[in-house]
Amino acid sequence: GAVVSQHPSRVICKSGTSVKIECRSLDFQATTMFWYRQFPKKSLMLMATSNEGSKATYEQGVEKDKFLINHASLTLSTLTVTSAHPEDSSFYICSASDGFSYEQYFGPGTRLTVT
């Protein structure tokens, strides 16, 4: 149980275009989803927290107009990187919480490369 998927696993896009990453909880309802980014050989940095049906809360320094987060249902959250630039290239990981257990369940990650 408690499986989280992400799609796509890898994406390459051209500078200036937008790319959408999906995060789905497959076997539970995720009241809260989280988005992290990880640069090579670095730690995970929390970008934003999203609760179903409400606006995401962004961490300090994260541009909300650049990283659009939508949590439209209890099983799906999306992260859209708008007008992507090479410096946005990173490993993006989502996680989900069911509101009952303490844990967050992590997705397999999406590697974004902006050329």
Add this chain to the structure above:
Amino acid sequence: ELKVEQNPLFLSMQEGKNYTIYCNYSTTSDRLYWYRQDPGKSLESLFVLLSNGAVKQEGRLMASLDTKARLSTLHITAAVHDLSATYFCAVENTGNQFYFGTGTSLTVIP
């Protein structure tokens, strides 16, 4: 801002040896998590520590939590090559948000 530091950042150890990874954090929290990450992969949950004095063991790994000292340790006993990975601790704040440590890259040498 909650800060989480790990040391060492890099650890190279011989098979069969013991070692401890330390995780210090800056604000009060009663919940601490340990994860393993293999190259190019996401996180694998290792331990969830929910209270002061908690100790959990799984195989060659043992984790403990001292909330008063704001310190958690991950102890490796008789390391084997399969343990080579990056290990992260994460501290949970009151909003159920996780803040990750800097990571410890472990290489076990045969």
